[in-house]
Amino acid sequence: MSPDRVPADARTHIEDLAAFVAASPSSFHAAAEIARRAESAGYTRLAETEAWNVAPGGRYVVVRDGSAVVFAVPEAAGPTTPFTILGAHTDSPGFKLKPKPSTAGPGEWWQLGLEIYGGPLLNSWLDRELELAGRIVTLAGEEHLVRTGPLLRIPQLAIHLDRGVNDGLALDKQKHTQPVWGLGAPDDADILQTLADRIGVAADEIGGYDIMVADTQEPRTLGAAGELFASGRLDNLLSTHAGLVAQLEATPERSISVFASFDHEEIGSGSRSGAAGPFLEDVLLRIASGLGAGAGQRAQAFAGSLHISSDVGHAIHPNYPERHDPVNKPVAGGGPILKINANQKYATDAHGAAAWNAACEAAGVPTQEFVSNNAMPCGSTIGPISATRLGIRTVDVGVPILSMHSARELTAVVDPWYLSRAMRAVLDR
Structure with a gap:
């Protein structure tokens, strides 16, 4: 890959991702860094033990243990305004x-x-x-x-x-x-x-x-043209950073934009601050209450909402190509992946896939599909967990990497940037 094939904006994004990873050696540090960046961008910190004054035009951040939720309420928001949610996780194996x-x-x-x-x-x-x-x-x-x-x-x-x-x-x-x-x-x-x-x-x-x-090894770029990026904790600080950047840059008008990154995904999400816990639902209900929504209006809002669950996925491994699906072969540098699984290990369905593909097209971002080799069952994500808990249509996406769950993982420089651009297009839809 020649240097001019890595856009300057992608290099800027990867440098910021490197800084985010360096500041986040634990889920608790990651949640604190999310809050710090949100507050620096003008978001107001909320405490769960206090009453919230959520109002149209407001921007807020709340932290629970190693998890954080950042949200912005458009000026025209009302009781039935839907949510557009970006989901990720802060912990790593x-x-x-x-x-x-x-x-x-x-x-x-x-x-x-x-x-x-x-x-x-x-x-x-x-x-x-x-x-x-x-x-x-x-x-x-x-x-x-x-x-x-x-x-x-x-x-x-x-x-x-x-x-x-x-x-x-x-x-x-x-x-x-x-x-x-x-x-x-x-x-x-x-x-x-x-x-x-x-x-x-x-x-x-x-x-x-x-x-x-x-x-403690610092993240760094490598490769013939600096087109590769190696770092610890890309699973899943890569998606956390991409979602946070999209949230802080977006200007949604028709939906309430929400970025949520949860702890404990790597051990099943079953905790008070995990995706299977009540944290996100608590926040959404308090937002709806602040906008005067009753139970029926909340149901309307949820029915019109969309959740993009983002976690890293597998790029085709050059030394083990037989471990991948023989037709769907995500490549590093080929853009974010849409994760699909017939057994709902990923929550993507046809409507969700259409919404994601439309967002990628609007953002000018290439996209590709990931599905497992039938002999290699896939893992799962926060997507099906959140969909089950909230009933909100959910799409599972991510970025292809090598060495998932290693102390140090590898991705293409352009893919995290592509992911963040597509996420922003979702929020601005």
Whole structure:
């Protein structure tokens, strides 16, 4: 690909995506960064514990744990005004810090107890400089975001001690994924004290924590013409960033624009801040109430609404082409993908597909379809979950990538930009 085939706007978008990923080592950091960007763009922060004064012409953002909802109400909005929703998720597969996390191994190695979160490609986390990031809540109920920077590493066994490693690597999820983070006497190993020092509190003030592991290598472009983009947590900060950019740039007049990114998608979405929980519905009902809608008018609004659920998907892998559908082969750089599944693992139907394809055409964005090889069942997304909970027509889309669920994933520079442009066209419809 020649340099002139990567538009300057796509490079600007990818640089901003890189900054967003760097600021978001955990779902809690991602939600905070969403709110920060929305407030900088003139959105008003709402607290769920307070009364809301939602009014036509208003722009608002609300955060629940590691999830965030950003919405704008057009001047002409009324009780039956429909919603146009962009959905994504803030979490990524990896590891989470266990209770009683400080351990010591032979050789005076300090180690940590980690629990596997979701379905990461375990081998991709070996021999990388990792950090801890997330939130700490003190006994007084104060919440603090924390990140350590490079601190730990999961060391692989040398080939001299495992001569058959290149014939098949088998990692024990308990024994072989415990990282090292220092050297010294076992009694001196105290990761909670280290985390407490980062936020300026005493270790005995920590009442609870949700701490994840994140890769610290910076996102970067690569390839012959800089047309590729490698980064951690593209699943699914890529879609989160694209949706947020579209939301902040859009000027909808006929619908209430909503961007929602949820925590816990990688583990099934079943939480108070996950897509299977009540967060989005709570927000939509409070918006409708602020516009004077009764139950029947809310039903009218929901019936006319559209939800675009965006998550990354599989680009055809050049080393494993047989794992893909023989006809539908999404390529990197070919534009966002429309996800289709006969068994409703994706929520796309004919009307939804038509709405998405029309938006891509209006935005001048190429689009392609993704469907699984019948012998390779696909995963699922927040799409069917939200559709089931809300009854709003939902379309599943995304961007094709390689190495999904790796500590570091790969996409084409142009595709996140294409996705955001198409999303904006949906909001402006």
